[in-house]
Amino acid sequence: MKNITLSSDFILLGLLVNNKTTGIVFAVIFAIFVVAVTANLVMIFLIQVDSRLHTPMYFLLSQLSIMDTLFICTTVPKLLVDMVSKEKTISFVGCGIQIFLYLSMIGSEFFLLGLMAYDRYVAVCNPLRYPVLMNRRVCLLLAAGAWFGGSLDGFLLTPITMNVPYCHSRNINHFFCEIPAVLRLACADTSLYETLMYICCVLMLLIPISIISISYSLILLTVHRMRSAEGRKKAFTTCSSHLTVVSIFYGAAFYTYVLPQSFHTPEQDKVVSAFYTIVTPMLNPLIYSLRNKDVMGAFQKILSRCLSAQKVSTSDA
Numbered sequence: 001m002k003n004i005t006l007s008s009d010f011i012l013l014g015l016l017v018n019n020k021t022t023g024i025v026f027a028v029i030f031a032i033f034v035v036a037v038t039a040n041l042v043m044i045f046l047i048q049v050d051s052r053l054h055t056p057m058y059f060l061l062s063q064l065s066i067m068d069t070l071f072i073c074t075t076v077p078k079l080l081v082d083m084v085s086k087e088k089t090i091s092f093v094g095c096g097i098q099i100f101l102y103l104s105m106i107g108s109e110f111f112l113l114g115l116m117a118y119d120r121y122v123a124v125c126n127p128l129r130y131p132v133l134m135n136r137r138v139c140l141l142l143a144a145g146a147w148f149g150g151s152l153d154g155f156l157l158t159p160i161t162m163n164v165p166y167c168h169s170r171n172i173n174h175f176f177c178e179i180p181a182v183l184r185l186a187c188a189d190t191s192l193y194e195t196l197m198y199i200c201c202v203l204m205l206l207i208p209i210s211i212i213s214i215s216y217s218l219i220l221l222t223v224h225r226m227r228s229a230e231g232r233k234k235a236f237t238t239c240s241s242h243l244t245v246v247s248i249f250y251g252a253a254f255y256t257y258v259l260p261q262s263f264h265t266p267e268q269d270k271v272v273s274a275f276y277t278i279v280t281p282m283l284n285p286l287i288y289s290l291r292n293k294d295v296m297g298a299f300q301k302i303l304s305r306c307l308s309a310q311k312v313s314t315s316d317a
Helices: 019-049 056-084 092-125 136-162 179-183 191-225 230-258 266-290 293-316
Strands: 011-012
Touching: 011 136, 011 191, 019 266, 019 293, 056 266, 092 179, 092 191, 092 230, 092 293, 136 179, 136 191, 179 191, 179 266, 191 230, 191 266, 230 266, 266 293
Parallel strands: none
Antiparallel strands: none
């Protein structure tokens, strides 16, 4: 019992084994963090100010950008501080907050990506009924449902994780408090809890993946019947961006939470976690903006306004 404690700090061992590359990795992660936060905030801003983007698809996309911003801010600032600091500790409460936030964000994003697939299905397969089926009230309910579903996951798993007794070793072989890494320090048998978490994660993946699979199967059938080559191209461009994001995000989540632990190593877990917590929040707005004429048009419009205003102010001076 002397080796069991419930309130002392944890020590995060970090992302790197080789400290010689810390400076380079720090610069890369910091750059990704700045790009991710900036790109997502710009996306939210454009969707708010441009009337052409006041549609259900872009409303859901703005929710994705909010989630990505909160998601990357949950783990990366602490990681960057730890990389330049000798003290790599995180308090018991801080670890619990980090677990709750990343579970809530990742869960909300799971559901939201499924709902975005449903939105694309309605837009492509039922375009005449789209304004009715995806009116403002429905969009708000769908977004609220995604946020609620993700938060429910956080409220369910965080208290159980933080009430497990942990041994004297407080070293978490990870760069943030991810549940599988934290549970490796447990003194008690956690097999029942790990089974519960596995079932929970499978359900959270299965529900949106089912919606996505059904939606895109129906979309493919509809696109195949289209006579217009322009219509096919537009449908493909719109849907391919979403499918790219889905493949990246769900692939990483499947590896972390569904694949048996016998297939995992701590170093592989860190790489996969870094990908979906650091890289994915940066890729999402870039994928949607670079492949979307409306978003690029809104950005160019705002940029030209800023440049015109600057020229006027300069000439007046």
